[in-house]
Amino acid sequence: SSMTIRQGENIPQQHTCDGSDRSPPFEWMGVPDRVTTFALICEDPDAPNGTFDHWVIFNLPGETRQLQAGIAPVDTLPNGARQGKNGLGTNGYRGPCPPRGTPHRYIFRLYALDTRLDLPPGATKAEVLEAMQGHIMGQAELMGRYARV
Numbered sequence: 001s002s003m004t005i006r007q008g009e010n011i012p013q014q015h016t017c018d019g020s021d022r023s024p025p026f027e028w029m030g031v032p033d034r035v036t037t038f039a040l041i042c043e044d045p046d047a048p049n050g051t052f053d054h055w056v057i058f059n060l061p062g063e064t065r066q067l068q069a070g071i072a073p074v075d076t077l078p079n080g081a082r083q084g085k086n087g088l089g090t091n092g093y094r095g096p097c098p099p100r101g102t103p104h105r106y107i108f109r110l111y112a113l114d115t116r117l118d119l120p121p122g123a124t125k126a127e128v129l130e131a132m133q134g135h136i137m138g139q140a141e142l143m144g145r146y147a148r149v
Contacts, residue, residue: 007144091121
């Protein structure tokens with residue numbers, strides 16, 4: 001869940017390129033036993049040129065149950081989590097910034113993993129998804145929408 005994004009509803013401007021482009025906060029519970037790490041991926045499946053990756057963050061410690069808003073676009077967080085490349089080729093969160101018109105969907109997927117991913121900061125979504133194969137213990141999803149008028 002998120003304090004600022006509700007399932008299927010509009011994403012507040014503060015989390016978009018029209019605002020401060022600040023990553024949203026998240027909280028989760030009901031975690032499987034023996035989780036080692038978490039990964040969070042945000043993507044826009046409605047982007048004009050195919051799915052656009054907005055955020056890739058992995059190796060969040062297993063005891064983590066929340067992410068604060070405004071995670072800095074640094075390679076490695078103080079807790080050891082690493083940020084991967086977004087669709088613009090930089091590390092960290094890039095908020096919704098669709099072309100004007102129809103709302104796009106932004107899907108945030110949280111994965112509970114039984115391992116730490118042996119990947120460097122700047123790993124791509126494809127590399128993270130491949131490294132997670134066979135290690136996903138559970139997952140959750142939150143979808144928000146955003147349109148520019």
